[in-house]
Amino acid sequence: MANVKIPIGPQHPALKEPESFTITLNGETIISMDVRLGYNHRGIEKACEERNYIQAMYLVERVCGICSHSHSTCFIQAVEEIAGLAVPPRAQYIRTIIAELERIHSHLLWLGVAGHEIGFDTLLMYAWRDREAVMDTLAALTGNRVNYGINTIGGVRRDISPEQLAGLLKTMDVLEERTKYYIEVASQEITLIKRLSGVGYLAHEDAVKLGAVGPTARASAVDRDIRRDDPYIAYKDLDFKVITDTHNDVYGRTLVRVGELMQCYNMIRQLVAKIPDGPVTVKAPRKIPAGEAFSRYEAPRGEDVHYVKANGTDKAERVKIRAPTLANLQSVAKMMENNRLADVPIIIAAIDPCFSCTDRMVRIHDAGHGRQETLSWQALHTYSLDWHRKQGIDFKALNAKLSRRMKL
Amino acid sequence: MALALFHLLIFPGFLFLFVFALAMEFVDRKLYARLQNRVGPPWFQPFADFIKLSAKEDIVPEKADAIMFRLMPVFALAAVVTAFFYIPMWGPQALFSFSGDLIVVIYLLTIPTLTFFLAGWHSTSLFSMIGATRTLTQLFAYEVPLFMAILAPALLANTWSLSAMTVFYDQHPAYAGLNVIGFIVALIALQGKLERVPFDIPEAETEIVGGTFTEYSGRLLALFRLAIDIEAVVGASLIAAVFLPFGFGLGAAGGFVIYVVKVLIIIALLALLRTVLARLRIEQMVIFCWKVVAPAALLQLLINLILSGVLRS
Numbered sequence: 001m002a003n004v005k006i007p008i009g010p011q012h013p014a015l016k017e018p019e020s021f022t023i024t025l026n027g028e029t030i031i032s033m034d035v036r037l038g039y040n041h042r043g044i045e046k047a048c049e050e051r052n053y054i055q056a057m058y059l060v061e062r063v064c065g066i067c068s069h070s071h072s073t074c075f076i077q078a079v080e081e082i083a084g085l086a087v088p089p090r091a092q093y094i095r096t097i098i099a100e101l102e103r104i105h106s107h108l109l110w111l112g113v114a115g116h117e118i119g120f121d122t123l124l125m126y127a128w129r130d131r132e133a134v135m136d137t138l139a140a141l142t143g144n145r146v147n148y149g150i151n152t153i154g155g156v157r158r159d160i161s162p163e164q165l166a167g168l169l170k171t172m173d174v175l176e177e178r179t180k181y182y183i184e185v186a187s188q189e190i191t192l193i194k195r196l197s198g199v200g201y202l203a204h205e206d207a208v209k210l211g212a213v214g215p216t217a218r219a220s221a222v223d224r225d226i227r228r229d230d231p232y233i234a235y236k237d238l239d240f241k242v243i244t245d246t247h248n249d250v251y252g253r254t255l256v257r258v259g260e261l262m263q264c265y266n267m268i269r270q271l272v273a274k275i276p277d278g279p280v281t282v283k284a285p286r287k288i289p290a291g292e293a294f295s296r297y298e299a300p301r302g303e304d305v306h307y308v309k310a311n312g313t314d315k316a317e318r319v320k321i322r323a324p325t326l327a328n329l330q331s332v333a334k335m336m337e338n339n340r341l342a343d344v345p346i347i348i349a350a351i352d353p354c355f356s357c358t359d360r361m362v363r364i365h366d367a368g369h370g371r372q373e374t375l376s377w378q379a380l381h382t383y384s385l386d387w388h389r390k391q392g393i394d395f396k397a398l399n400a401k402l403s404r405r406m407k408l
Numbered sequence: 409m410a411l412a413l414f415h416l417l418i419f420p421g422f423l424f425l426f427v428f429a430l431a432m433e434f435v436d437r438k439l440y441a442r443l444q445n446r447v448g449p450p451w452f453q454p455f456a457d458f459i460k461l462s463a464k465e466d467i468v469p470e471k472a473d474a475i476m477f478r479l480m481p482v483f484a485l486a487a488v489v490t491a492f493f494y495i496p497m498w499g500p501q502a503l504f505s506f507s508g509d510l511i512v513v514i515y516l517l518t519i520p521t522l523t524f525f526l527a528g529w530h531s532t533s534l535f536s537m538i539g540a541t542r543t544l545t546q547l548f549a550y551e552v553p554l555f556m557a558i559l560a561p562a563l564l565a566n567t568w569s570l571s572a573m574t575v576f577y578d579q580h581p582a583y584a585g586l587n588v589i590g591f592i593v594a595l596i597a598l599q600g601k602l603e604r605v606p607f608d609i610p611e612a613e614t615e616i617v618g619g620t621f622t623e624y625s626g627r628l629l630a631l632f633r634l635a636i637d638i639e640a641v642v643g644a645s646l647i648a649a650v651f652l653p654f655g656f657g658l659g660a661a662g663g664f665v666i667y668v669v670k671v672l673i674i675i676a677l678l679a680l681l682r683t684v685l686a687r688l689r690i691e692q693m694v695i696f697c698w699k700v701v702a703p704a705a706l707l708q709l710l711i712n713l714i715l716s717g718v719l720r721s
Contacts, residue, residue, distance in 0.1 A: 006534060014614040028690060117614045119605050119687025125444035191606055191686040341538070342689040345614040 003031060006341065010039050014117060014345035017355040021348065025341055033336045035329060040356035046377065048319040053079055053153055053288060056316060060306075061147050063321060064357040066109060068147045069095075069102045070299035071306070071321065071357075076151050077232060078295035078308040079316075083153070083288045089234070091155035093275045096234040097168070098142065098150055100264045100271070104175065105134040106300035107257045107264075110352045111182065114254060117345040118195040123185070130178045137171050140164060155281025165272045172265045179261045186254055196251035200335035200347035203248060210331040213324050214302020215260065216351045219245045219252035226298035237274060238267050250350040287314045299324055301352045323357035415503060416493075425492055429637040430454040432675050436640070439679040454637070461630035469623050473530040480527035481624075481631035487519035488638045495642065496574040496649045498663030500656045505571035510562055513570060513646060514555060520639050521547050521601065524610070527632075528620035539619025542690055543603070543610040549697035550600035550607070556705035557593040560712040561650050564719075570649060577653035584653055586715065590708040591651040593701055595677060598643045600697070602636060605682040609690050644674040 004025045010018040018039040024031045044063055048056040057079075061072035073095055080087060108131040115123030135145045141160055142148035150156050160168075186192065202212065207220035217224055225242040227235045243259035245252040292309040302324030309318040328351040335347050375383065385395060415421055433454040441448025468474050494509040496502045502509070521543060528540030562568060564583055565576035577584045600607040611619030618624070624632060648670035655666035688696065 004534065004538075006538070013617055115686070119608060119612060119614070120685070121605075122444045122683050123686075125446055129445055189684075189686070191688060194688065194692055195686050340689055340691070342609070342612065342615050342687075 002026075008344055008348075014348065015355075016113075017353075019353075019355040021344070023336070023341070023344060028340045028342070030336050030339050030341065030344070033333050035333065037329075037355070038359050040359040042356070042359070045319050045321060045360065049316055052286070052314040053316065056319065057151060057153065058149065060319070060321070061149065061151075064299075064323065064354050065146055066106050066354065067102060067299040067301060067304070067357075069098050069150070070297050070304050071323075072151045073099065073233070074295050074297035074299075074304050074306040075308065075319070075321075076153060077297070078293040078306050079153055079288060079310070080284075081293040081295070082291040082308065082310045083285060085154050085282060085284055087155055088279045088282060089276045090159075090278045091280045092233045093271055094156045094158075094160055094280065095151065096238075097160070097268060097271050097275075098138070098148055099233065100268050101134055101138055101141075102148075103300045104261060104264045105131055105138065106352070107261050108134065110257060110300075110349075111254070113349055113352075114196075114250075114346060117349045118192070120192060120195075123182075123192075127182070130175060133171050133174055137168060140167070152281060152284075154284035155279070157281070159280050160275075165275070168268065169272055172268055176262065176265045179258060179265070183258055183262075186251075186258060193251065195346065196254060197247065197249055199250045199339060199343045200253075200350055201249050201338075202331055202335050206334050207248075207331060210334060211327050212302075212331045213327045214299070214352075215253055215256045216302065216328045216331065218243060219256045220248045221246045224303075226296050226303050230296055232295075232297060234271065238270050240267050250346055253350045287312060288316075301325060301354060302327060321357075323354060325351065325354045325358040328353070329358065420492070420497065420503065422489055425489060425638055425641065426634070429634065429641045430458065432641050432644075432671065433637045435672065436675050436679045439676055440683055443680065443683040458630050458634065461633070462627050464626040466626035466628055467623075469531060469533065471532045472623065473532075476526060476530040477623075478628065480523040480530075481628045481635065484520040484523040484635035485631055485638070487516045487523075488635055488642050491516035492638070492642045492645065494570060495645045496571050497645060498656075498660060498667045500571065500574040500578045500653070502571045505569050507572075508568045510558065510568050510570050510573070514558060517601065517639065517643065517646070518547070518551065520635055521551075524603075524620045524632075527624070528610075528622075531620075531623040533623050535616045535618065535622040536620055538616050539610045539622065542616075543620055545690055546600060546603075546607065546609060546693060549694045550597040550701070553593050553697060553701040553705040554597035554601070556702070556709050557590040557597065558646070558650055560590045560705070560708040561587045563709070564712045564716050566716060566720075570646075574649055574653050574656075578656050581654060584651065586711065587651050587708065589704050589711075591647070593705045593708065594647050594651065595674070595681075596701055598640075598647065598674075599678055599681055600693075601643060602640050602678070604678065606685040606688045607693055608687055609693060612687055640675065640678075641671060644671045644678075647674055 006023045006025055008021040008023055009015050010020045020036040020039070022034040024033070044059060048059055051059060057072055057076055060075040061068045063071045108127050112124040112127035112131070115121065115127065138148060139145045141164060142150045142158060150158060202216070202220050204221050207217050207222050212220065212222065213224070221244050223242060223244050226232070227240070228242055240263050243256050243263060245256050247255065288310040290310055290312040292307070295306045295308075297304045304324055305322040307318070307320040308316055311317040332348060332351060336344070339347060388395065417423060434449065434451050437453065438448040468477050491513045493503045494505060494513050525540045525543045528536040528543065531537070561577070562573055564586070565573040567573050567576065603610050611621060616622070621629060621632060648667065652670050656663055658666065
């Protein structure tokens with residue numbers, strides 16, 4: 001069979017979000033891969049500049065559906081640093097508890113998705129059933145299963161009662177037992193090991209060179225974790241191990257994530273034991289003084305980076321978000337080399353991708369002519385107005401009508 | 409004439425097979441769900457799916473070969489229904505039988521796989537074509553072990569007719585116990601034939617969308633799915649007839665109940681297999697079939713050859 005180009009995406013059952021991977025195949029073997037990003041661009045960074053800090057925080061929380069707390073905490077750390085706010089220790093502990101619960105639910109979710117990608121739906125059903133325990137705990141602590149909204153500038157919005165802390169410990173015991181079972185499955189189930197080991201190989205040097213982050217890098221023996229290397233919130237008080245693995249493949253990435261789950265349970269037990277008393281928030285100013293800050297955070301998927309520039313008003317001048325998936329995407333092309341078509345879904349899934357968090361621009365790509373262009377914000381605005389005018393919708397008249405109604 | 413038509417169309421022909429196959433699909437789905445800690449579908453779900461699919465629009469891709477595209481589901485269905493008539497079910501005698509019907513049944517059960525290949529190939533979609541090539545690659549891996557596994561008991565019984573074989577094992581029940589390896593091989597091969605986990609490589613949805621059936625919709629897809637359901641029942645009946653030839657002396661009603669129980673056991677074993685395993689890669693599947701399953705089938709063949717030599721002398 002001659003070389004065939006297979007489109008994986010923008011719409012494909014293996015992908016949970018639209019993204020395009022064009023794979024060149026010789027028979028079943030992958031020759032090369034081409035990634036196209038930009039199907040999910042939502043203009044969040046720009047939108048943050050038009051809202052005040054509290055509104056922007058809620059917006060940033062919605063960058064990602066899974067690691068929402070990561071983004072909101074990362075953003076707020078930068079804002080608090082500029083404002084010079086001292087966050088009360090109890091608030092920091094609560095933030096850390098939510099952060100670790102989020103990691104648990106993200107890793108359990110990943111385990112299920114990985115099972116589904118290799119046709120092991122039983123693992124998907126089991127992992128997601130157990131994930132419900134974390135989701136329920138999060139709902140009990142914050143009021144929401146996702147997008148917890150617990151952060152506020154200068155602290156957290158809700159305190160955790162002693163009963164809730166006791167309940168938390170019980171959940172950890174249940175989950176620890178379940179996770180031990182998954183470790184057993186991962187080390188004994190033959191078809192699972194056959195499908196995962198040796199797949200998506202990323203050598204240690206390549207992981208360093210391509211700037212991989214999070215579990216993807218740690219499975220290639222890159223000993224890097226922001227929680228230990230540059231402690232934030234309450235991580236400096238905690239005793240934990242950074243899990244690394246030398247398998248360098250998808251199997252290693254699975255082991256790292258399952259190992260991290262065990263660490264999470266331990267960390268939450270320490271947090272519950274050590275949580276100090278005191279207020280959970282300090283009063284924060286509406287206007288943040290001019291300045292800039294750079295904040296790092298170890299999200300479940302890897303290092304998340306936020307940059308905030310304040311100009312003395314109640315709105316940020318510039319917000320820059322770099323989600324971990326962007327850092328890991330470069331290594332996917334490397335992992336694909338010499339693998340089979342059957343391994344494509346699991347290799348992509350193994351970095352735990354979150355494409356909507358990653359996309360920062362739209363590139364217009366004319367498939368028929370191969371023409372490409374990039375539009376500026378202003379050009380896109382004008383283009384949109386012109387397009388609607390051609391359809392017979394004139395916003396000038398509509399705006400005038402609306403403003404007249406508002407006056408009445 | 410009227411009786412023959414009744415046999416063909418109603419019982420134990422098409423209508424019975426239709427209801428039985430969909431009921432077995434329900435059992436399979438419910439078991440699969442319960443083993444995965446899910447609730448699972450209600451009993452009428454397979455019927456509802458069939459009716460709903462039948463009511464949907466048939467879309468034939470522009471570039472596809474329309475005649476082949478439409479004919480293949482009918483071929484698949486016809487082949488599996490025909491195979492059913494030669495398999496002994498509740499009595500040791502099948503509805504029709506002749507010397508050599510064993511080969512015909514195995515041949516008829518290969519036809520659906522070939523129609524999957526042709527259907528995928530004539531869909532001219534990339535995913536279908538990859539699915540089609542995978543179907544054919546897989547066929548060569550499991551078909552030979554299946555042939556050997558089913559021929560081994562026939563060697564021992566010294567006949568090429570399924571009905572005669574069942575009569576032989578009914579008279580010498582102890583010999584049936586010697587075919588255990590063949591039974592396991594046949595179960596694995598049937599799982600491959602039905603393209604289910606761990607052998608659902610030709611229609612691995614996370615890799616190649618719907619595989620062979622990517623372009624199928626509406627009535628044609630409903631027919632294909634019905635053909636696969638019936639193939640499962642016919643395959644299970646074949647295994648039951650060849651490897652579990654007990655309980656024929658209980659009259660018509662008793663025999664029928666025992667037959668249903670046998671099919672249920674085989675369907676449950678297949679459901680268990682797909683619950684506890686992950687999907688293999690195509691080359692892993694081929695290696696597994698040739699290095700493990702085929703030698704096991706050969707071993708069974710060897711045992712039965714020696715035994716039949718001992719018995720005759």
